[in-house]
Amino acid sequence: MTRSIGIDFGTCNSAMAYMHRGEPRVILNLQNMDVTPSAVSLGKRGELLVGKEARNRAILEPENTILSIKRKIGSDERITFNGRTYTPTEIAALILRKMKRDAELRLGEPVGRAVITVPAYYGERAAAATREAGRLAGFTVLRMINEPMAASLAYGLDRAPEAAKTILVYDLGAGTFDISIVMLVQGAFAVMGHLGDTHLGGDDFDQLIMDYLLGLVRTEHGVDLSQDRRALQKLRAAAEEAKITLSSQSYAEIVLPAIAPGVDLETELSRSEYEGWIRPFVERTVELVRQAIHEADMALDMVDHMLLVGGPTYTPLVQGVLESLVGRERLLRRVNPMLCVAMGAAIQTGLVTEIDCPNPKCNQKNPIDAEVCSACGRSLVGDQKVDCPACFMPNDIDRRSCWKCGTTLAGATPPRRAAAATWTCQECGKPNPSDLAACSVCQAPRDRGGLRCPSPECGYVNEPGARSCARCGADLVRDVLDVTAKDLGVELHDGRMSAIIPKGTGFPTARPTTRVYYTVADSQRQLEVAIYEGENPQANRNDYCGVVAMDLPPGLPKGTPVAISFDLDASRTIYVTVQLQDGSGRQVQARIRRTTMPADMRKELEQMQRQAEKLLEEAQEALDDADRRNLESLRSEVAEAMDSGDSARAEQALPGWKECLAAAQRKADTLDEIQHVLARASWVVGVVREYMEKEKADAIARMVAEVEAALGKRRVEEAAQKARALSQYMDGLGGAINLITYCQYASAHPSVPPALQSRLAGALAELKRAFQSNNRQLLERKIGELGQLLDEAARYLNVRPEDMASGITDTKH
Amino acid sequence: MDEPQPLLDDPWATLPEVLAADPAAAMVQLMRRCGRLESRLEESERTAHDTARSLLRALLDIVDDLDRILTQQPVRSVELVRKKLLRLLERQGVTAIGVLGQPFDPALAEATGEEERDDLPDETVIQEVVTGYRWRGEVLRPAVVIVSRRAAAAAIDAPQ
Numbered sequence: 001m002t003r004s005i006g007i008d009f010g011t012c013n014s015a016m017a018y019m020h021r022g023e024p025r026v027i028l029n030l031q032n033m034d035v036t037p038s039a040v041s042l043g044k045r046g047e048l049l050v051g052k053e054a055r056n057r058a059i060l061e062p063e064n065t066i067l068s069i070k071r072k073i074g075s076d077e078r079i080t081f082n083g084r085t086y087t088p089t090e091i092a093a094l095i096l097r098k099m100k101r102d103a104e105l106r107l108g109e110p111v112g113r114a115v116i117t118v119p120a121y122y123g124e125r126a127a128a129a130t131r132e133a134g135r136l137a138g139f140t141v142l143r144m145i146n147e148p149m150a151a152s153l154a155y156g157l158d159r160a161p162e163a164a165k166t167i168l169v170y171d172l173g174a175g176t177f178d179i180s181i182v183m184l185v186q187g188a189f190a191v192m193g194h195l196g197d198t199h200l201g202g203d204d205f206d207q208l209i210m211d212y213l214l215g216l217v218r219t220e221h222g223v224d225l226s227q228d229r230r231a232l233q234k235l236r237a238a239a240e241e242a243k244i245t246l247s248s249q250s251y252a253e254i255v256l257p258a259i260a261p262g263v264d265l266e267t268e269l270s271r272s273e274y275e276g277w278i279r280p281f282v283e284r285t286v287e288l289v290r291q292a293i294h295e296a297d298m299a300l301d302m303v304d305h306m307l308l309v310g311g312p313t314y315t316p317l318v319q320g321v322l323e324s325l326v327g328r329e330r331l332l333r334r335v336n337p338m339l340c341v342a343m344g345a346a347i348q349t350g351l352v353t354e355i356d357c358p359n360p361k362c363n364q365k366n367p368i369d370a371e372v373c374s375a376c377g378r379s380l381v382g383d384q385k386v387d388c389p390a391c392f393m394p395n396d397i398d399r400r401s402c403w404k405c406g407t408t409l410a411g412a413t414p415p416r417r418a419a420a421a422t423w424t425c426q427e428c429g430k431p432n433p434s435d436l437a438a439c440s441v442c443q444a445p446r447d448r449g450g451l452r453c454p455s456p457e458c459g460y461v462n463e464p465g466a467r468s469c470a471r472c473g474a475d476l477v478r479d480v481l482d483v484t485a486k487d488l489g490v491e492l493h494d495g496r497m498s499a500i501i502p503k504g505t506g507f508p509t510a511r512p513t514t515r516v517y518y519t520v521a522d523s524q525r526q527l528e529v530a531i532y533e534g535e536n537p538q539a540n541r542n543d544y545c546g547v548v549a550m551d552l553p554p555g556l557p558k559g560t561p562v563a564i565s566f567d568l569d570a571s572r573t574i575y576v577t578v579q580l581q582d583g584s585g586r587q588v589q590a591r592i593r594r595t596t597m598p599a600d601m602r603k604e605l606e607q608m609q610r611q612a613e614k615l616l617e618e619a620q621e622a623l624d625d626a627d628r629r630n631l632e633s634l635r636s637e638v639a640e641a642m643d644s645g646d647s648a649r650a651e652q653a654l655p656g657w658k659e660c661l662a663a664a665q666r667k668a669d670t671l672d673e674i675q676h677v678l679a680r681a682s683w684v685v686g687v688v689r690e691y692m693e694k695e696k697a698d699a700i701a702r703m704v705a706e707v708e709a710a711l712g713k714r715r716v717e718e719a720a721q722k723a724r725a726l727s728q729y730m731d732g733l734g735g736a737i738n739l740i741t742y743c744q745y746a747s748a749h750p751s752v753p754p755a756l757q758s759r760l761a762g763a764l765a766e767l768k769r770a771f772q773s774n775n776r777q778l779l780e781r782k783i784g785e786l787g788q789l790l791d792e793a794a795r796y797l798n799v800r801p802e803d804m805a806s807g808i809t810d811t812k813h
Numbered sequence: 814m815d816e817p818q819p820l821l822d823d824p825w826a827t828l829p830e831v832l833a834a835d836p837a838a839a840m841v842q843l844m845r846r847c848g849r850l851e852s853r854l855e856e857s858e859r860t861a862h863d864t865a866r867s868l869l870r871a872l873l874d875i876v877d878d879l880d881r882i883l884t885q886q887p888v889r890s891v892e893l894v895r896k897k898l899l900r901l902l903e904r905q906g907v908t909a910i911g912v913l914g915q916p917f918d919p920a921l922a923e924a925t926g927e928e929e930r931d932d933l934p935d936e937t938v939i940q941e942v943v944t945g946y947r948w949r950g951e952v953l954r955p956a957v958v959i960v961s962r963r964a965a966a967a968a969i970d971a972p973q
């Protein structure tokens with residue numbers, strides 16, 4: 001069996017905790033620190049350094065030290081590290097990997113599962129990218145929960161006996177400030193609102209001290225250090241140290257010998273001076289608190305508790321200002337602000353009752369104690385990985401070469417795992433061998449990280465995921481409802497965003513949310529519903545999630561209603577249903593999973609997917625078995641790439657896929673052309689032959705037979721040549737013959753409106769009579785009339801698919 | 814035949830609850846109680862260790878403060894306090910990590926600066942700004958150091 005841990009993946013520091021005897025306990029890393037700096041760097045011999053060691057080397061290796069990767073997660077930005085290009089997700093995975101390894105060595109058993117926290121303002125892409133980082137690091141990610149929810153869990157506020165509670169979480173981190181207002185009603189949890197500033201935090205305080213120090217060096221030594229990268233690194237570290245000191249003392253000394261050639265910096269900073277500098281920032285946070293409360297339609301006195309989260313909330317000024325805002329009673333600071341999110345995440349590991357299979361194609365829900373997915377066999381207890389010696393990325397243990405850089409993994413061994421230790425019975429203290437699941441003396445089950453029974457007389461530590469106490473039956477599960485951070489909606493034909501699930505909606509949703517839209521053109525043949533997430537009124541400025549396409553039956557009038565509904569499950573997958581409301585009940589359903597892929601690439605892959613599908617469906621005869629096999633494997637590879645969100649792999653495979661599609665498309669186009677010629681010939685021979693000489697009709701019939709013979713032998717190129725010759729021959733028959741042919745064709749074509757069809761049929765019948773009665777004058781008039789009708793019909797015949805309207809609108813006309 | 818008669822009014826009579834008890838269950842109950850005590854003990858040992866660690870770190874901070882005072886103006890009494898404090902720390906098993914002259918090791922020290930030196934191998938610790946300490950086999954506090962940088966190496970490191 002495996003252990004689960006909760007991870008607070010922070011901008012500046014990350015922390016982890018696990019459930020021990022029913023309570024969250026912080027796991028110290030191998031440096032005996034309760035937080036691990038979210039930093040990655042390179043050692044002198046090119047080895048990977050993560051955490052404090054990376055920070056320790058930062059000034060010697062500024063080009064290869066990566067800090068604050070959390071800010072970039074989910075973006076398309078690439079990071080150069082050790083001469084290679086990494087995605088932010090990959091860098092995050094390196095940090096999570098170290099935490100996993102440290103936790104395993106600390107706890108003496110495999111740690112295969114994790115709950116990872118993300119800010120409440122994260123969109124789907126950033127959350128999915130963080131989840132992906134966890135997966136890359138070898139975790140089975142149990143849940144992603146948002147930070148204020150974790151903080152509330154850590155304070156145990158969800159278990160308070162009172163009815164409804166309103167909690168304001170004030171999270172002042174290193175570089176981000178977040179306010180979340182959450183409501184707890186009888187164990188149910190919902191985020192009522194959040195607001196923040198993504199560039200306000202402890203780093204700003206450091207900067208103020210830095211500016212002061214830079215000024216000091218300038219005035220006292222006449223040296224400008226603001227361009228000296230190395231000196232700046234030193235100043236930044238000293239500034240942070242002074243700031244932390246000032247949280248507990250009234251003076252901080254800053255001594256930096258040899259900060260620059262001939263410059264020894266030595267100064268003292270008083271808390272009152274420092275507080276004067278940071279006051280505007282602190283006041284701004286208070287202003288934002290008021291604004292958040294206002295935006296949530298609440299008043300300050302409706303807040304029952306205010307929780308302090310993040311290192312800078314240790315600052316006396318921050319605490320003082322907040323105390324005068326809400327009063328001493330309501331301000332909670334019992335739990336270590338830098339650790340409480342991790343502790344809440346640990347509590348969540350004990351609350352999870354089901355695991356979603358991590359296999360994107362499976363999605364099966366499994367009971368919490370399952371080790372492999374019951375549907376697809378995928379591991380649910382994390383994956384054992386080996387780390388690539390060249391690029392450091394974890395690889396599945398059976399890989400021969402690294403998926404990222406191709407380096408051979410022959411010599412690489414999986415990291416040492418602590419020997420399976422005996423475990424101590426929580427009830428009787430007997431040390432038991434690690435393969436026993438229950439105590440050999442008293443039968444009490446092993447502590448696997450479940451919750452402690454809240455009943456004071458009981459206090460029994462239950463299995464993870466238990467819904468009620470196994471000893472006394474008290475309720476353990478605390479329902480937790482999450483809320484969407486951004487609008488989720490569709491793009492209208494004019495590019496506007498139309499929200500279907502607005503920001504702040506609780507999910508998983510109990511029932512789908514439906515909105516009705518309308519087609520934008522007469523006889524619209526297709527519908528493409530592009531789905532976006534975000535609050536920009538212009539859809540393509542938001543995060544692209546995916547597209548759902550639907551073919552429409554011919555002859556639909558403009559303004560036909562189309563109902564689109566969205567449903568969100570616990571892992572934020574969107575279930576989309578598009579239903580045509582023309583009485584036919586025609587509908588398509590799609591599941592849109594969140595991936596970390598850049599929008600452009602996703603769009604491109606989706607387009608390729610559609611093209612491959614279309615070719616397989618509509619160009620059967622043009623393709624030989626090899627083509628079909630290629631297309632089929634392309635289809636599944638593309639689907640896999642999209643599901644896994646692995647853009648690096650997709651990027652590599654892209655040229656090959658494109659080539660394969662282009663080859664198939666050329667064949668399909670050729671066949672299309674041949675069939676077009678054959679169709680035309682059959683009209684000419686079948687319907688128009690009475691208007692021309694017999695030899696010509698015979699010649700056409702003979703050429704048709706030749707084309708068909710070549711096709712029968714699958715000699716497509718030869719057939720194409722013969723078809724081209726046939727086409728030229730038919731062109732030579734003269735305008736009238738061709739006109740009549742096209743009019744016959746149009747009069748029977750489904751996309752030509754019925755009224756126009758019958759006018760065409762009428763004109764053709766009159767033409768025939770004129771021809772039979774040899775009435776030249778009438779014949780010519782009718783030909784002119786047909787020409788006009790054909791012009792009219794051409795609109796419906798010649799539309800290329802890309803010119804066709806495919807959009808929707810939110811108003812009927 | 815004489816049936817053995819129950820002794821009446823025997824001051825040592827076994828209580829009926831005890832007679833009714835299941836010895837195995839009683840044993841389990843007893844062990845459970847022991848177990849809870851033991852785990853509480855382990856818990857307090859752990860917290861004691863953690864508390865000791867943070868206390869020792871705080872004391873090291875004070876050593877630093879004293880060091881700085883002394884470098885500014887040597888005061889004999891302060892000197893004595895410092896010595897006493899260091900001896901106390903030593904008795905608790907806190908020992909200084911000697912990194913001076915060694916190759917820089919990010920596990921033991923934090924680099925706070927570098928200086929060009931061609932007479933030393935690259936990344937040799939040339940100055941300890943803050944002394945690092947070990948305690949019970951762990952790095953209680955990393956040292957803060959200045960390391961040497963060969964001119965050539967620095968040029969490669971920071972191209973201009």
Ligand SMILES: Nc1ncnc2c1ncn2[C@@H]1O[C@H](COP(=O)(O)OP(=O)(O)OP(=O)(O)O)[C@@H](O)[C@H]1O
Pocket residue numbers: 009010011012013014035070172173174175176177201202203240243244247309310311312313314315337338
């Ligand atoms: N005692 C203290 N007094 C003031 N500031 C402190 C103290 N301890 C830590 N900090 C500051 O807290 C910040 C780190 O806090 P924390 O670990 O909560 O941030 P984070 O979670 O990594 O950042 P974010 O929330 O932006 O993701 C740093 O700026 C650090 O300097």
Ligand SMILES: [Mg+2]
Pocket residue numbers: 010011171173174310
């Ligand atoms: Mg944080």
Ligand SMILES: [Zn+2]
Pocket residue numbers: 357358359362363364373374375376377378
């Ligand atoms: Zn599965």
Ligand SMILES: [Zn+2]
Pocket residue numbers: 388389390391392393402403404405406407
């Ligand atoms: Zn590699």
Ligand SMILES: [Zn+2]
Pocket residue numbers: 425426427428429430439440441442443444
């Ligand atoms: Zn036992």
Ligand SMILES: [Zn+2]
Pocket residue numbers: 453454455458459460469470471472473474
């Ligand atoms: Zn109970």
